[in-house]
Amino acid sequence: MNEKILxxxxxxxxxxxxxxxxxxxxxxxxxxxxxxxxxxxxTIQIFRLxxxxxxxxxxxxxxxxxxxxxxxALTDNEVGHIIEGLFSDDAADFIEEMPANVVNRVxxxxxxxxxxxxxxxxxxxxxxxxxxxxxxxxxxxxxxNLIEAxxxxxxxxxxxxxxxxxxxxxxxxxxxxxxxxxxxAKEHERIGDIMRPTVISAQTLDDQEKAARLFRKYDLLSxxxxxxxxxxxxxxxxxxxxxxVEEETTEDFEKMAAILPTEDPYLxxxxxxxxxxxxGWLLILMLAAIFTELVIADAEDFLAxxxxxxxxxxxxxxxGGNVGSQTSTLIIRSMALDEIVFRDVxxxxxxxxxxxxxxxxxxxxxxxxxxIVFNREDDVFFLTLTVSLTLVTVIILSKSLGCLLxxxxxxxxxxxxxxATPIIKTLADVVALVMYFAIAAxxxxxxRG
Amino acid sequence: MNEKILxxxxxxxxxxxxxxxxxxxxxxxxxxxxxxxxxxxxTIQIFRLxxxxxxxxxxxxxxxxxxxxxxxALTDNEVGHIIEGLFSDDAADFIEEMPANVVNRVxxxxxxxxxxxxxxxxxxxxxxxxxxxxxxxxxxxxxxNLIEAxxxxxxxxxxxxxxxxxxxxxxxxxxxxxxxxxxxAKEHERIGDIMRPTVISAQTLDDQEKAARLFRKYDLLSxxxxxxxxxxxxxxxxxxxxxxVEEETTEDFEKMAAILPTEDPYLxxxxxxxxxxxxGWLLILMLAAIFTELVIADAEDFLAxxxxxxxxxxxxxxxGGNVGSQTSTLIIRSMALDEIVFRDVxxxxxxxxxxxxxxxxxxxxxxxxxxIVFNREDDVFFLTLTVSLTLVTVIILSKSLGCLLxxxxxxxxxxxxxxATPIIKTLADVVALVMYFAIAAxxxxxxRG
Numbered sequence: 001m002n003e004k005i006l007x008x009x010x011x012x013x014x015x016x017x018x019x020x021x022x023x024x025x026x027x028x029x030x031x032x033x034x035x036x037x038x039x040x041x042x043t044i045q046i047f048r049l050x051x052x053x054x055x056x057x058x059x060x061x062x063x064x065x066x067x068x069x070x071x072x073a074l075t076d077n078e079v080g081h082i083i084e085g086l087f088s089d090d091a092a093d094f095i096e097e098m099p100a101n102v103v104n105r106v107x108x109x110x111x112x113x114x115x116x117x118x119x120x121x122x123x124x125x126x127x128x129x130x131x132x133x134x135x136x137x138x139x140x141x142x143x144x145n146l147i148e149a150x151x152x153x154x155x156x157x158x159x160x161x162x163x164x165x166x167x168x169x170x171x172x173x174x175x176x177x178x179x180x181x182x183x184x185a186k187e188h189e190r191i192g193d194i195m196r197p198t199v200i201s202a203q204t205l206d207d208q209e210k211a212a213r214l215f216r217k218y219d220l221l222s223x224x225x226x227x228x229x230x231x232x233x234x235x236x237x238x239x240x241x242x243x244x245v246e247e248e249t250t251e252d253f254e255k256m257a258a259i260l261p262t263e264d265p266y267l268x269x270x271x272x273x274x275x276x277x278x279x280g281w282l283l284i285l286m287l288a289a290i291f292t293e294l295v296i297a298d299a300e301d302f303l304a305x306x307x308x309x310x311x312x313x314x315x316x317x318x319x320g321g322n323v324g325s326q327t328s329t330l331i332i333r334s335m336a337l338d339e340i341v342f343r344d345v346x347x348x349x350x351x352x353x354x355x356x357x358x359x360x361x362x363x364x365x366x367x368x369x370x371x372i373v374f375n376r377e378d379d380v381f382f383l384t385l386t387v388s389l390t391l392v393t394v395i396i397l398s399k400s401l402g403c404l405l406x407x408x409x410x411x412x413x414x415x416x417x418x419x420a421t422p423i424i425k426t427l428a429d430v431v432a433l434v435m436y437f438a439i440a441a442x443x444x445x446x447x448r449g
Numbered sequence: 450m451n452e453k454i455l456x457x458x459x460x461x462x463x464x465x466x467x468x469x470x471x472x473x474x475x476x477x478x479x480x481x482x483x484x485x486x487x488x489x490x491x492t493i494q495i496f497r498l499x500x501x502x503x504x505x506x507x508x509x510x511x512x513x514x515x516x517x518x519x520x521x522a523l524t525d526n527e528v529g530h531i532i533e534g535l536f537s538d539d540a541a542d543f544i545e546e547m548p549a550n551v552v553n554r555v556x557x558x559x560x561x562x563x564x565x566x567x568x569x570x571x572x573x574x575x576x577x578x579x580x581x582x583x584x585x586x587x588x589x590x591x592x593x594n595l596i597e598a599x600x601x602x603x604x605x606x607x608x609x610x611x612x613x614x615x616x617x618x619x620x621x622x623x624x625x626x627x628x629x630x631x632x633x634a635k636e637h638e639r640i641g642d643i644m645r646p647t648v649i650s651a652q653t654l655d656d657q658e659k660a661a662r663l664f665r666k667y668d669l670l671s672x673x674x675x676x677x678x679x680x681x682x683x684x685x686x687x688x689x690x691x692x693x694v695e696e697e698t699t700e701d702f703e704k705m706a707a708i709l710p711t712e713d714p715y716l717x718x719x720x721x722x723x724x725x726x727x728x729g730w731l732l733i734l735m736l737a738a739i740f741t742e743l744v745i746a747d748a749e750d751f752l753a754x755x756x757x758x759x760x761x762x763x764x765x766x767x768x769g770g771n772v773g774s775q776t777s778t779l780i781i782r783s784m785a786l787d788e789i790v791f792r793d794v795x796x797x798x799x800x801x802x803x804x805x806x807x808x809x810x811x812x813x814x815x816x817x818x819x820x821i822v823f824n825r826e827d828d829v830f831f832l833t834l835t836v837s838l839t840l841v842t843v844i845i846l847s848k849s850l851g852c853l854l855x856x857x858x859x860x861x862x863x864x865x866x867x868x869a870t871p872i873i874k875t876l877a878d879v880v881a882l883v884m885y886f887a888i889a890a891x892x893x894x895x896x897r898g
Contacts (some may be wrong), residue, residue, distance in 0.1 A: 025646055025648070026648075027648065027649065027667060029666055029667050029668075150632065153629075153632055153633075154632065154633055157633060158629070160627075160629070161629045162611040162627070162628065162629065162670070178609075178611070179611065179628040179629060179632060180602075180607070180609070180610045180611065180628060182632075183599065183602055183603065183628060183631075183632075184602075184603055184606060197474055199474070199475075199476065200476065215691075216691065216695075217478055218476060218478050219478075219688035221611070221670060221687065238670065238687050238691075239668035242664075242665065242687075242691060242694070245691070245694075245695075246665075246694075246786065249698055250782055250786070253702075253778050253779075253782045254778065254779070254782075256778070257774050257775050257777075257778035257779070258771055258774075258775060259775050259778070259779065265783065265786070265788040265789075266779055266780070266783040266788055266789055266797070267783075267788065267789060267793065267796070267797075267800075271800055271803045271804055271807065272807070274800065274804045275803075275804045275807040275808050275811075278772070278775050278804065278808060279807070279808045279811055279812065281771075282768065282771060282772065282775075282808060282812060283811075283812060283815065285767065285768070285771055286764060286768060286812055286815075286816060287819075289763060289764035289767060292763040292764070293760045293761070293763070293764065296759055296760050296762075296763070297760055300756045300757075300759065300760075303756065303759065304753060304756055307749045307752065307753055308749075310745055310749065310752065310759070311742045311745050311746055311749075312742070313745075313762075313763075314738060314741040314742070314745065314762075314766060314878060314882075315735060315738035315741070315742065317763060317766075317767075318734065318738060318766075318770075318874070318875075318878065319731065319734070319735060321767075321770070321874075322707055322730075322731060322734055322871070322874075323727070323731065325706050325707075326706050326707060326708050326727050326731075328706075329702050329703065329705070329706035329708070330703070330706070330708065330715055331715070333699055333702045333703075334714065334715040334716075337695065337699070337714070339714040339715055339716065340714075340715055340716060344716065347716070348715075348716075351716075351720055351723065354720045354724075355720055355723045355724045355727065358720065358721070358724040358728070359724050359727060359728045359731060362724075362728055362732075363728065363731060363732060363735055366732065366735075367735060370736075422771070425767070425770075425771075426767075429763055429767065433763075
């Protein structure tokens with residue numbers, strides 16, 4: 001935040017004229033950020049000093065706690081004015097975060113039309129296209145000529161407008177036209193002749209991820225949303241699409257790190273909620289360790305006779321986990337970006353198999369050299385052979401699991417990210433130990449018989 | 450891809466009229482995708498059938514291998530026409546991917562001006578704002594009235610235009626105005642009076658991540674780029690910003706999974722390159738296992754006297770890695786989204802400490818119950834106590850490492866994602882074993898003396 005605005009705000013009394021002049025050259029986002037650091041009294045005081053025409057716009061960029069403080073301090077009339085000035089998706093988001101008494105007051109303060117719109121938006125399922133769309137969009141009719149189109153645009157004064165959608169009388173979406181096309185067109189041309197027939201749209205009940213995918217694929221700035229009958233009901237803007245992608249990516253990061261996903265930023269989540277989001281998977285993984293424990297318990301006698309085997313256990317288990325999560329991470333990310341799909345599964349596995357063989361042989365050789373140079377055991381040859389063979393096997397098996405599990409999960413409409421790292425790691429541990437002891441039992445003379 | 454277009458393409462001879470009619474209602478991205486599946490001959494044949502006015506636009510959406518095939522088959526004249534029709538950033542990207550002989554031909558085929566622009570763009574450092582900007586943008590002068598502004602816009606016919614930038618005679622960027630504002634303004638108004646004074650811009654040598662951050666913060670559709678003297682030289686569009694974010698996120702995923710980052714999609718990378726990108730970290734992690742091996746070798750005698758200790762080793766080591774990567778993942782992602790910064794470090798650590806204590810106590814109690822119920826050893830009480838104490842300690846230490854390491858790395862301008870998962874896991878392994886054996890030595894009667 002800039003120094004000057006801070007000085008103005010902290011002066012006593014506040015120089016209103018100077019404040020407004022300073023605000024007039026600032027971006028709404030930066031004005032919203034001023035409120036982050038203000039105490040309650042100051043928040044209300046400064047918000048009331050905002051010019052009426054920017055108050056709603058700034059409000060949209062203030063964080064939730066402060067929004068609540070402001071709304072509680074304003075009159076019904078003032079609240080109504082602000083909510084009417086918000087995009088309906090921002091209004092719905094705001095209302096979702098507020099306690100019941102604030103919600104009631106807010107809905108009482110707005111027009112019947114706005115209230116109906118907000119209620120409609122709140123009813124769409126979480127993560128659906130309907131839940132993130134906004135209902136402020138510009139429509140034109142096919143039979144408009146340019147003069148009629150411009151008159152309509154001037155009348156509506158839509159915020160942030162760059163594309164107009166063409167709908168029939170029954171609200172059926174039939175095309176789109178950008179402001180640029182309108183500007184370049186000639187006065188007598190009909191909208192129907194210069195529009196681009198729209199084929200790209202999403203339905204209210206589609207998953208929001210599908211909308212985000214359309215934005216990425218077609219480099220869109222906005223996406224029209226239609227209901228089941230193809231009637232236009234809203235649009236999604238690119239900033240909302242970017243937010244969806246970021247949310248979904250954060251979820252993937254969290255799931256791959258064995259955390260239940262959450263939408264709130266780190267510092268906004270309390271300690272108990274943080275603990276709750278993490279302990280579940282840890283518990284499952286702890287219990288899953290029973291399998292490794294069984295394998296080890298079974299091999300105890302074995303290890304007692306040849307304790308040097310112990311030394312390489314952690315390395316082999318870690319290697320399984322590491323190579324497995326290398327592969328699963330690449331695969332999950334590539335699937336999220338639509339770079340690979342299920343029908344590539346054999347191609348991917350064959351690639352992973354060869355990568356695993358290359359890495360496995362190289363690492364085994366280096367590891368063998370290391371053991372031979374540093375170990376002074378008698379049967380160092382067979383020990384080295386055991387560790388090396390296990391290493392190659394573990395790498396191949398873990399890389400195979402790392403690609404087959406997430407791809408199969410996706411095919412079965414399960415979440416690949418959830419299956420990925422935690423589960424693959426546990427499996428890799430078990431695989432590593434079982435292979436290690438099996439190969440040792442075959443090769444090591446001290447263990448035979 | 451739709452069935453109809455496939456039929457048209459595979460017919461012999463091709464019905465050109467029908468093909469063009471079909472193409473006229475298709476999106477450029479979808480037309481570009483048709484070429485993915487075509488053989489070389491067919492690629493060239495179909496590309497030549499494209500209407501001239503969309504050829505360049507389609508070309509931008511064709512994958513690199515096919516672009517090369519097409520360029521090699523076209524005449525210099527045709528190549529020139531296509532490259533002139535590309536946005537200069539797309540032209541530069543294309544040239545970067547081509548072999549020297551193709552590059553020479555392409556640069557020979559274009560106008561002096563385009564060649565100079567492309568060469569300029571190619572000279573900006575990788576990952577700089579200059580390297581991703583495009584030089585096609587619309588400027589207006591402050592002293593224009595609306596009529597002059599519209600005349601200028603009609604003359605330039607800029608693709609995808611929604612914002613015009615206002616520059617002085619010395620090219621100094623002073624403001625911006627959207628087409629919407631122009632449409633709503635009155636004929637006699639001067640651009641200087643209706644423009645929004647621009648404060649948000651990036652410099653050519655800024656890191657591209659900084660540009661992406663501005664897009665996220667201010668919900669921009671395009672960002673003007675200026676040189677060191679503040680003169681306007683290009684713009685970045687939101688689709689490029691989205692691509693940067695995706696690339697950077699993919700890099701984070703890869704680094705956290707101990708893979709050297711790469712920009713190419715999974716299936717475009719050969720087996721040797723895949724192996725090369727992964728084996729480096731695996732080798733380091735394998736060698737880092739020497740530390741755990743030393744700890745185990747040191748405790749061998751110890752483990753021989755009390756082999757039951759062995760059973761819980763994998764669980765404790767895994768738990769350290771899991772809780773550590775839970776924390777480091779959350780922290781790294783939150784830092785990438787600017788949700789936390791270095792000065793939050795104590796706040797974050799204190800939060801993690803309490804989360805760790807909560808998770809640690811809960812898991813220890815459950816684990817203790819499990820051991821008591823299922824184990825029939827004599828000194829099960831002390832064994833349980835040892836495992837439980839180790840578990841709590843490991844969780845607290847690993848969660849502390851998981852937040853302190855990435856945050857410190859970021860502060861030191863090292864890459865937090867690289868330091869994160871692989872290194873924390875190795876450290877967590879060592880910590881787990883050292884604590885386990887130390888606590889066992891203190892508590893277990895069988896091991897004392």
